[in-house]
Amino acid sequence: MSCSLDLKNVSVANEGVILFENISLHVGHKEKIAIVGANGCGKTTLLEVLAGLREKTSGRLELFHHTIEKKSDYQPFRSMVGYLFQDSNDQFLCPIVKDDIAFSLLARGMQKSMAAKRVAMILEDLHITHLSEKVVYSLSGGEKKLVALAGVLVCEPKLLLLDEPTNALDELMQTRLTQILLELEKSIVVVSHDKDFVKEFSQSIYTVKERSLVRIA
Amino acid sequence: MLVIVCIYSFFISLQTTIFVSFLPLCLFSLYYAKYNLAQVVKRVLLFNIFIIFVVISTLIAGNLELALLVFIRSNLIFITLTAFFCKTDMFQIALAMQILRLPRVFVSVFYLSAKAIFLLKMELKRFIKTLKVRGFQAKTSLFSYQIYSNFFGLLIIKSFQNANSIQKMLLIKGFNDRLFSLSETKQISMQEWLTLLLLCTSFLSYGALL
Numbered sequence: 001m002s003c004s005l006d007l008k009n010v011s012v013a014n015e016g017v018i019l020f021e022n023i024s025l026h027v028g029h030k031e032k033i034a035i036v037g038a039n040g041c042g043k044t045t046l047l048e049v050l051a052g053l054r055e056k057t058s059g060r061l062e063l064f065h066h067t068i069e070k071k072s073d074y075q076p077f078r079s080m081v082g083y084l085f086q087d088s089n090d091q092f093l094c095p096i097v098k099d100d101i102a103f104s105l106l107a108r109g110m111q112k113s114m115a116a117k118r119v120a121m122i123l124e125d126l127h128i129t130h131l132s133e134k135v136v137y138s139l140s141g142g143e144k145k146l147v148a149l150a151g152v153l154v155c156e157p158k159l160l161l162l163d164e165p166t167n168a169l170d171e172l173m174q175t176r177l178t179q180i181l182l183e184l185e186k187s188i189v190v191v192s193h194d195k196d197f198v199k200e201f202s203q204s205i206y207t208v209k210e211r212s213l214v215r216i217a
Numbered sequence: 218m219l220v221i222v223c224i225y226s227f228f229i230s231l232q233t234t235i236f237v238s239f240l241p242l243c244l245f246s247l248y249y250a251k252y253n254l255a256q257v258v259k260r261v262l263l264f265n266i267f268i269i270f271v272v273i274s275t276l277i278a279g280n281l282e283l284a285l286l287v288f289i290r291s292n293l294i295f296i297t298l299t300a301f302f303c304k305t306d307m308f309q310i311a312l313a314m315q316i317l318r319l320p321r322v323f324v325s326v327f328y329l330s331a332k333a334i335f336l337l338k339m340e341l342k343r344f345i346k347t348l349k350v351r352g353f354q355a356k357t358s359l360f361s362y363q364i365y366s367n368f369f370g371l372l373i374i375k376s377f378q379n380a381n382s383i384q385k386m387l388l389i390k391g392f393n394d395r396l397f398s399l400s401e402t403k404q405i406s407m408q409e410w411l412t413l414l415l416l417c418t419s420f421l422s423y424g425a426l427l
Contacts, residue, residue, distance in 0.1 A: 048385075051389070052388075053385050053388065053389075078388070078389075078391060079391065083389045085382070085385075085386070087382075089336075090382040090383075090385070090386055091386060092386075093332075093386060093387070093390055093392070094308055094396075094397075094398070095306050095307075095308050096308075096398075096400075098399050099308070099397070099398045099399055099400070102397065102398075102399045103390055103392075103397055104389075104390045104391050106397035106399075107390060107391040107392060107393055107395065107397060108391055112399060115399065116399050119399065137339075151390075
């Protein structure tokens with residue numbers, strides 16, 4: 001199935017405040033787009049709508065050519081969409097790194113041995129094999145980000161939604177993360193206010209302006 | 218180990234007389250936690266703050282025997298439990314409960330509550346750091362009480378936020394009321410055999426004494 005995500009005249013409100021009005025957005029197969037904007041303009045809220053974690057007020061959301069009316073319509077596509085939280089601490093369920101990464105695989109019914117192989121592979125790909133037995137809360141900010149990303153990538157999602165992936169990362173870690181994301185052949189939507197990262201990473205850039213999305217690059 | 222300690226605790230909680238034969242298992246648990254004794258003692262002391270209230274109220278009612286029974290019984294159970302599980306994290310305990318076929322919802326609620334408490338504990342630590350950094354000194358003043366009440370307010374808001382993000386994370390991870398781990402179930406260790414032996418010995422000597 002080719003990946004696509006379509007928003008048509010979608011409006012989004014948060015606690016009664018309208019954040020987006022009649023916005024449209026298309027994310028094609030293996031396309032990498034970025035949404036930038038000031039703090040508090042609703043970037044994360046929009047990403048949550050795309051991830052099916054929040055209901056839109058009106059408009060049409062199409063995911064993999066299927067119309068999503070309510071949150072429950074999202075369920076069959078949940079395993080095909082990866083979501084990286086802004087705060088990595090929100091991403092963890094299990095205390096040990098390898099258990100946390102394997103959780104989604106095991107919850108979807110994969111055999112333990114197979115899941116262990118996949119976890120080992122993803123840890124190696126991200127060069128964080130040394131962290132596999134560590135407690136997630138004892139890791140540094142950058143390490144947590146990579147572990148959280150490993151937990152998302154291990155499920156091999158077709159669409160990745162990343163909320164401020166470079167947040168709190170040093171230059172070296174940021175370069176490493178950008179490299180990893182560039183090598184991924186997936187559709188990716190990134191929300192960020194890190195302009196350098198966004199320029200390097202994405203094919204098209206949108207900004208939030210007066211409750212609408214405007215393409216700037 | 219969880220099963221043994223549960224049987225032991227349940228058995229002691231039903232007793233109206235405490236025999237010396239119940240002690241070896243409790244003492245062995247302290248030996249088991251020899252490297253974490255300070256942590257165990259700290260927890261037992263904290264626990265006893267609550268127990269002492271019960272004991273005092275029973276003493277006021279004029280029942281010395283019952284007060285002693287409550288004190289010894291609850292301490293025996295708590296020390297054994299804390300000492301055996303001081304090194305075990307909540308995830309391992311929840312997994313063990315799941316292996317023991319306890320209801321899925323119960324296990325999930327147990328683990329998620331433990332996680333929520335852990336997150337609030339982290340919040341408390343952060344708050345204490347903030348107070349130190351900003352030069353706060355606790356005094357008997359309205360300002361200090363205001364700060365503490367603000368903290369409780371923040372804690373409530375934070376717990377709502379935490380619950381919200383945990384719910385989103387569970388949805389993203391495909392959580393279906395079950396916990397998983399890549400670690401293999403361990404074989405029964407020597408220490409566990411010994412604990413079982415001590416439990417059986419206490420039962421047998423208890424029976425003989427009766």
